[in-house]
Amino acid sequence: MTIATRFPTGLYGITPDWSDFDRLYHAIEQACAAGLPILQWRRKHTPFELACEQARRVALCCQHHGTLFVVNDDWRLALEVGADAVHLGRDDGDIQEAKADIAAASKHLLIGVSCYNQIELAQQAIANEVDYFAFGAVFPSTVKPDAVHAPLHLFEEAKQLLTASLSPQLPNSMLNASDTTATVDSLDMILTPPTRPTIVGIGGITLSNAKQVIDAGADSIAVISGLFETADIYQTCKDFMTLFATKH
Numbered sequence: 001m002t003i004a005t006r007f008p009t010g011l012y013g014i015t016p017d018w019s020d021f022d023r024l025y026h027a028i029e030q031a032c033a034a035g036l037p038i039l040q041w042r043r044k045h046t047p048f049e050l051a052c053e054q055a056r057r058v059a060l061c062c063q064h065h066g067t068l069f070v071v072n073d074d075w076r077l078a079l080e081v082g083a084d085a086v087h088l089g090r091d092d093g094d095i096q097e098a099k100a101d102i103a104a105a106s107k108h109l110l111i112g113v114s115c116y117n118q119i120e121l122a123q124q125a126i127a128n129e130v131d132y133f134a135f136g137a138v139f140p141s142t143v144k145p146d147a148v149h150a151p152l153h154l155f156e157e158a159k160q161l162l163t164a165s166l167s168p169q170l171p172n173s174m175l176n177a178s179d180t181t182a183t184v185d186s187l188d189m190i191l192t193p194p195t196r197p198t199i200v201g202i203g204g205i206t207l208s209n210a211k212q213v214i215d216a217g218a219d220s221i222a223v224i225s226g227l228f229e230t231a232d233i234y235q236t237c238k239d240f241m242t243l244f245a246t247k248h
């Protein structure tokens, strides 16, 4: 049984820290036009008002191309600009507080979190019902040279955690026709099939090493330099996406 994910899989582009917004917007347009499924807005030094103005334009571009739009660090900014999702690391606030704020605004945001190289954080992420969790840095990253190293075996371990967490929901009891509760549960399963979080790999990923991460079990790979610091962003995006198309 294949369990669907709540968050897309495949290539996950993250914006580089360029000060020239027109250049950045043009680069994002190329990636989105190539079919990029997910884009994260990651700006560390832009004041809130300017970030809102710029991120709103990027959100519209993503909407136009059918690219899911994620805001890094700040769920308030994500809500303000109509993003689809927010990414939260260990310094970006509490997940339950984020969920409560989002619900209080009568809005919906998918939530992704960083797990660095810690399987325990993935276990917490699953318990918190986040929509994706990310391990990194899988390779040395020039953007984050001090990031901890996340070995590739974490992806298989995370898959096992997911299998274990989902198995109690599976309708074993469907076999027992005399148990009416089981029948009701089974009907529930058909009407609302279970879903699972997407597992993301990040850090130093390029066209040359991406396949290792996908083969290790990552559903998605998050890339800054390996996508945006290339001569032909449109073609690089297409080439990354081919790696997922030939996964099986």
Ligand SMILES: Cc1ncc(COP(=O)(O)OP(=O)(O)O)c(N)n1
Pocket (backbone or CB within 6 Å): 012, 040, 042, 072, 073, 087, 088, 089, 090, 091, 092, 112, 113, 114, 134, 136, 200, 202, 222
């Ligand atoms: C997809 C994805 N994974 C990990 C991160 C890193 O988040 P964080 O640890 O909060 O570090 P910053 O990116 O905020 O510097 C991410 N942004 N996206």
Ligand SMILES: Cc1nc(C(=O)O)sc1CCOP(=O)(O)O
Pocket (backbone or CB within 6 Å): 114, 116, 135, 136, 137, 138, 140, 141, 142, 143, 144, 147, 148, 202, 203, 204, 205, 222, 223, 224, 225, 226
């Ligand atoms: C933003 C970020 N977070 C990481 C983590 O390990 O959590 S690595 C990273 C930088 C990713 O950039 P690049 O693809 O250029 O290496």
Ligand SMILES: [Mg+2]
Pocket (backbone or CB within 6 Å): 072, 073, 087, 088, 089, 090, 091, 092
């Ligand atoms: Mg962060």
